[in-house]
Amino acid sequence: MSGALPWPAILTGLLVGYLLGAIPFGLLLTRLAGIGDLRSVGSGNIGATNVLRTGRKDLAAMTLLLDALKATAAILLARWWLGPEAGLAAALGAILGHCFPVWLGFRGGKGVATFIGCLLAIDPRLVLAFALVWLGVAAATRYSSLAGLLASLAAPLAAWFWLRDAQATLVLAAMLPVLWGKHHSNIARLLAGQESRIGPRG
Numbered sequence: 001m002s003g004a005l006p007w008p009a010i011l012t013g014l015l016v017g018y019l020l021g022a023i024p025f026g027l028l029l030t031r032l033a034g035i036g037d038l039r040s041v042g043s044g045n046i047g048a049t050n051v052l053r054t055g056r057k058d059l060a061a062m063t064l065l066l067d068a069l070k071a072t073a074a075i076l077l078a079r080w081w082l083g084p085e086a087g088l089a090a091a092l093g094a095i096l097g098h099c100f101p102v103w104l105g106f107r108g109g110k111g112v113a114t115f116i117g118c119l120l121a122i123d124p125r126l127v128l129a130f131a132l133v134w135l136g137v138a139a140a141t142r143y144s145s146l147a148g149l150l151a152s153l154a155a156p157l158a159a160w161f162w163l164r165d166a167q168a169t170l171v172l173a174a175m176l177p178v179l180w181g182k183h184h185s186n187i188a189r190l191l192a193g194q195e196s197r198i199g200p201r202g
Contacts, residue, residue: 003042006085013078013086017093020074021114022101025066026051029059039107047109064113068097071117079121091118095175099182110182112148115175119155121169129158142197146188153178 026046030038035054038046042053048064071094079087098114100106107195119126133154138147156172180187189195 006083009082009086010089013082013089014093016078016086017071017074017090017095018097019093020070020077020090021094021097022099022103022108023066023070023097024104024108025070026059027104029063029066029131030054030056033059035059039104045109046104048111048113055093063127067109067113068120070094071098071114072121075118075121081143085167087120088167092124092171092174094118095178099178111175111179112152112186115152115155115179118175122172123163123165125162126155126158126168126172129162131133138198143190143195144198145195146190149180149183149187152176166184 006108022183024046026048027038030036030041030051033056035041035056038044038050038054042050044050048060048067051063054058054060071091074090074094075087078090094114095110095111095118099111101107101108116127116130130151134147134151136147137150138144143145153176156169156176159172160169
């Protein structure tokens with residue numbers, strides 16, 4: 001049996017993931033609710049955190065859920081249709097689509113919810129690893145952004161040391177520059193000691 005990768009399936013999976021990942025649910029939900037263009041609110045981001053700044057907790061929760069599940073759906077569809085390698089390619093495509101959607105001038109969200117959706121489809125145990133690190137860092141520092149960044153590092157480590165899955169490790173590691181790059185402003189504020197904390201001040 002040849003060890004060659006099924007490149008047509010991989011590229012198709014990448015495209016499927018990108019197209020589903022690029023659906024801007026935050027933007028669509030706020031427009032349907034009559035709020036207007038989410039990009040004119042707060043940070044201008046299309047993710048759940050910025051939706052929350054509109055005062056609509058229900059829309060923020062729905063955005064968070066849909067931004068995660070669009071990645072899960074893309075991976076499961078590509079895996080069922082084209083095989084496991086295509087499923088992993090769809091995971092990378094979903095992150096790229098969410099963070100750089102072609103129909104929004106490649107200006108999308110930060111990708112954390114979509115990343116979690118990828119973990120859920122690849123192996124639910126990766127969500128557990130992410131959650132444990134997030135909760136630990138958030139409890140110790142009260143920085144949500146720092147918790148998310150360090151939890152994202154835990155995912156490929158868990159895929160390697162816990163699941164022994166080299167392909168999943170590689171794909172998850174490839175997502176990290178995208179996630180961290182989209183959080184450049186948060187990283188700058190963390191380094192300057194100006195990032196907002198979770199919970200009451202003092």
